[in-house]
Amino acid sequence: MLGTKGTKMPRGDKQQIIQYVVYLPSKLEQNKIATFLSLLDSRIEAQIKIIEDLKLLKKTMSQNIFSLKIRFKDEEGNVFSSWKLRKLSDVLIIQGGYAFKSSLFNQGTNKVIRIGDILPIIKLSNFSGIYSSETPNEKYIVRKNDFVMALSGATFGKVGKIEDKGIAYINQRVATFRTKQCLEFFYQLVQINNFKNYISSIPTASAQPNISNDDIGNYKSYIPDVMEQTKIAGFLSTIDNKIETERAILDAYAKQKQYLLANLLI
Numbered sequence: 001m002l003g004t005k006g007t008k009m010p011r012g013d014k015q016q017i018i019q020y021v022v023y024l025p026s027k028l029e030q031n032k033i034a035t036f037l038s039l040l041d042s043r044i045e046a047q048i049k050i051i052e053d054l055k056l057l058k059k060t061m062s063q064n065i066f067s068l069k070i071r072f073k074d075e076e077g078n079v080f081s082s083w084k085l086r087k088l089s090d091v092l093i094i095q096g097g098y099a100f101k102s103s104l105f106n107q108g109t110n111k112v113i114r115i116g117d118i119l120p121i122i123k124l125s126n127f128s129g130i131y132s133s134e135t136p137n138e139k140y141i142v143r144k145n146d147f148v149m150a151l152s153g154a155t156f157g158k159v160g161k162i163e164d165k166g167i168a169y170i171n172q173r174v175a176t177f178r179t180k181q182c183l184e185f186f187y188q189l190v191q192i193n194n195f196k197n198y199i200s201s202i203p204t205a206s207a208q209p210n211i212s213n214d215d216i217g218n219y220k221s222y223i224p225d226v227m228e229q230t231k232i233a234g235f236l237s238t239i240d241n242k243i244e245t246e247r248a249i250l251d252a253y254a255k256q257k258q259y260l261l262a263n264l265l266i
Contacts, residue, residue, distance in 0.1 A: 063192065100134055100172070142170055149174070181226050
């Protein structure tokens with residue numbers, strides 16, 4: 001680090017800066033490097049725009065579908081039967097997490113999903129959370145395509161989906177969901193603004209925001225039959241998959257730029 005000269009705020013010494021040696025390529029090579037990095041920046045910006053457009057498309061389509069402005073049809077071109085107003089508890093089993101003993105953390109091989117582990121996409125193959133030697137009942141297990149929700153804290157209501165194979169167990173104040181209907185449909189439903197606004201409106205007497213299984217179960221929504229649920233889920237999950245594909249491309253561009261900067265400017 002350049003000298004601070006006794007000040008509290010680190011600052012560069014002019015003489016040190018002047019004397020700092022930098023190896024520079026020829027002007028021609030400088031232009032080639034600048035052009036290449038500018039092209040990479042343009043691709044990154046374009047990729048960000050693609051992702052933002054897809055997210056807007058997903059949001060718009062979800063709102064139109066769940067407000068019944070868009071209806072799906074069966075294989076013969078007929079509109080499915082009318083949606084029925086139901087409470088989520090009528091169609092979902094809301095399973096709260098297990099109270100793991102913190103004293104047994106990192107003493108076993110069972111992955112424990114806590115609130116802090118809930119990301120939009122949860123990769124069990126790249127799990128960096130807590131392990132436990134406790135093995136709870138199977139009802140606390142989550143697998144590929146299951147989704148979980150935070151029930152406490154500043155990010156209560158956030159949702160994450162298990163992306164890959166393997167199993168993990170949910171910790172207390174984390175919920176997962178079971179249904180005999182189309183689980184992916186309900187994963188999409190709990191991400192719409194109506195549900196989020198409902199969750200945010202639930203009063204809490206404690207300093208830390210909390211929602212309960214009953215709070216989630218009491219949410220009312222119009223629900224289609226299972227065949228239309230499946231069609232909706234397939235349509236919206238296709239957009240989700242496209243977003244993840246484009247994010248992977250963006251990550252590749254960002255890593256490429258980082259690598260080039262680290263190696264070109266040595």
